[in-house]
Amino acid sequence: VYAEVKDLDETTRMQYVDLYFWLVGDILLKTDKMSMAHSLESRVPFLDRRVFDVSATIPTPLKANETQTKLTLREASERAIPKDWAQKEKLGFPVPVVNWLRQDRYYNQVKEWFTGDIAREFFNTDELVRLLDEHKAGADRSRKIWIVYMFLMWYKIYFVDKTVPEKPKAR
Structure with a gap:
């Protein structure tokens, strides 16, 4: 094109x-x-x-x-x-992930995932918690946190829970 x-x-x-x-x-x-x-x-x-x-x-x-x-x-x-x-700067449709991850409710939810069994299979959980704590203290670590969090959720859904229905077998 x-x-x-x-x-x-x-x-x-x-x-x-x-x-x-x-x-x-x-x-x-x-x-x-x-x-x-x-x-x-x-x-x-x-x-x-x-x-x-x-x-x-x-x-x-x-x-x-x-x-x-x-x-x-x-x-x-x-x-x-x-x-x-x-003259305002263009914003698009920002999602307030940076702010959400600093709120106790979401911080604790993500921390639970970051210290869980699935996280231990793939990551140094101490490092994940450090990133989360740094973010809550003011440094922007939201992108890294969000990527890991989404990976953990994806892995749980598709490999642990296997909640996605399998394709029907040909007859």
């Missing part, structure tokens, strides 16, 4: 790839699933064909630079909303 637009500038090429992969296979899919799961109607106004067609005519230097994205959109937005809102 990237090669299909080899004559365009680098930013536009990346946007093209995003349009065909990231939007469809990730962000729009998540929005659709979560809104439907909670009986919400969701709209993606910037994907309206007329808006998209106009934005496609904007030269790349007016779209983004080395320090900021959505330059034209931000400038236009300042006419309708406060400047600090229009």
Whole structure:
């Protein structure tokens, strides 16, 4: 897909790839699933064909630079909303894992997994608890903690509990 637009500038090429992969296979899919799961109607106004067609005519230097994205959109937005809102850094849909892991409820839940039998099969549990304690004390270790925690849950489900039904055997 990237090669299909080899004559365009680098930013536009990346946007093209995003349009065909990231939007469809990730962000729009998540929005659709979560809104439907909670009986919400969701709209993606910037994907309206007329808006998209106009934005496609904007030269790349007016779209983004080395320090900021959505330059034209931000400038236009300042006419309708406060400047600090229009200039706010892009966040996406962050999940507050960093904060959750500092709360006693979730800290204790993860610590129980990190000191359990499954964790001992694969990890130095003292090191896992150290990571968890460092995180609770203020250092951000959330990514490592979350990866190990998800691995332990996955392993328990698929190899210990074997709760996933097996494929039916051919007759």
